[in-house]
Amino acid sequence: MALIAARDRAAFAEMFGRYAHRVKAYVLRSGIGSGDADEIAQDVMVIVWSRAETFDPARAAPSTWIFTIARNRRIDHLRRAHRPSPDFTDPAFQLEAEPDGADQMAAAERDARLRAGLAGLGPEQREILLAAFYDGRSHAEIAARLGLPLGTVKSRIRLAFRHLRGILGDDLVEESGDD
Numbered sequence: 001m002a003l004i005a006a007r008d009r010a011a012f013a014e015m016f017g018r019y020a021h022r023v024k025a026y027v028l029r030s031g032i033g034s035g036d037a038d039e040i041a042q043d044v045m046v047i048v049w050s051r052a053e054t055f056d057p058a059r060a061a062p063s064t065w066i067f068t069i070a071r072n073r074r075i076d077h078l079r080r081a082h083r084p085s086p087d088f089t090d091p092a093f094q095l096e097a098e099p100d101g102a103d104q105m106a107a108a109e110r111d112a113r114l115r116a117g118l119a120g121l122g123p124e125q126r127e128i129l130l131a132a133f134y135d136g137r138s139h140a141e142i143a144a145r146l147g148l149p150l151g152t153v154k155s156r157i158r159l160a161f162r163h164l165r166g167i168l169g170d171d172l173v174e175e176s177g178d179d
Helices: 009-029 034-054 062-082 101-119 123-133 139-146 150-168 170-176
Strands: none
Touching: 009 034, 009 062, 034 062, 101 123, 101 150, 123 139, 123 150, 139 150
């Protein structure tokens, strides 16, 4: 292996002649087809040539090292073979349809009313509402951050929603899922 690490082609040819067919036989016994077994054996030999300097004779014999590489390549091959191919008809792969002009106008109007509604809130309510719905903080986190009782935070959110419902009506119910 030291000669192969030094890029001695004759040493590699000797090692190849001794182990290539054994590696292929090992891979074939695991149920992999002949063509794939040839490819795996070739990959193993390329790895041996390119990484021979990493071989440590204190840790293993050359055959053990080579067959460990073969085992790892065989496992990689089996994992790739058993990986399901993506189903491009799955809705997760489908692009959402562009909303038509009327939907875009309605959304823009609703957004403008929401902004106006938020601007009409008191600063305490607006701060808590923004922390809950835009920053994604829990009521307890908001209470701790602002040094307020949890009930006060919940009350301010309820009051803010009542104000926004008056401005947005059914649009707020649809968006929040709250009734």
